[in-house]
């Protein structure tokens with residue numbers, strides 16, 4: 001059964017969507033506030049999120065932006081009619097689709113099915129992340145270099161996964177710390193430097209390759225050769 005999180009402060013709309021989705025066999029969770037919605041979205045794995053843009057606490061675009069630092073859960077934005085800027089900002093922030101209010105429930109259901117289908121085919125395609133001899137298998141939580149297994153801690157694994165997923169994009173330390181330690185982490189971002197050092201010892205030094213590159217004053221990047 002697919003699980004869907006609805007983050008929507010208008011109770012009547014949220015209740016209406018919940019009833020329809022439950023009727024279609026989805027398991028539904030609701031939040032009315034942006035901040036709580038983000039916490040819920042991060043603390044459990046939903047198959048899809050319906051996210052209103054105008055929310056108390058934290059607006060939908062900001063919720064999405066913060067969610068995307070850690071998770072790729074499909075998100076359909078619920079935007080007000082003609083709010084073109086919301087749509088552009090939403091897609092820029094990583095929304096998969098949007099539906100304009102007021103919408104017909106059949107349209108919403110169709111968008112949900114499409115997003116879920118797309119996500120499951122994408123998931124199958126991206127469970128392996130590769131760069132040269134380095135292969136990270138997300139499903140098996142396993143890293144190999146030239147076919148030899150490398151044992152990593154969870155933090156090291158998450159850091160490597162984030163860099164591989166964002167190949168060729170320079171990631172600054174705060175983005176990396178969010179991905180590795182959670183968005184509510186408070187403390188030194190140079191903790192990332194420590195994890196990078198561990199990864200270099202376990203991968204670069206051992207296999208004589210140069211995987212993670214330092215971008216001085218910014219952060220780190222893994223580039224395709």
Ligand code: CA
Pocket residue numbers: 008009010052053054055
């Ligand atoms: Ca609203």
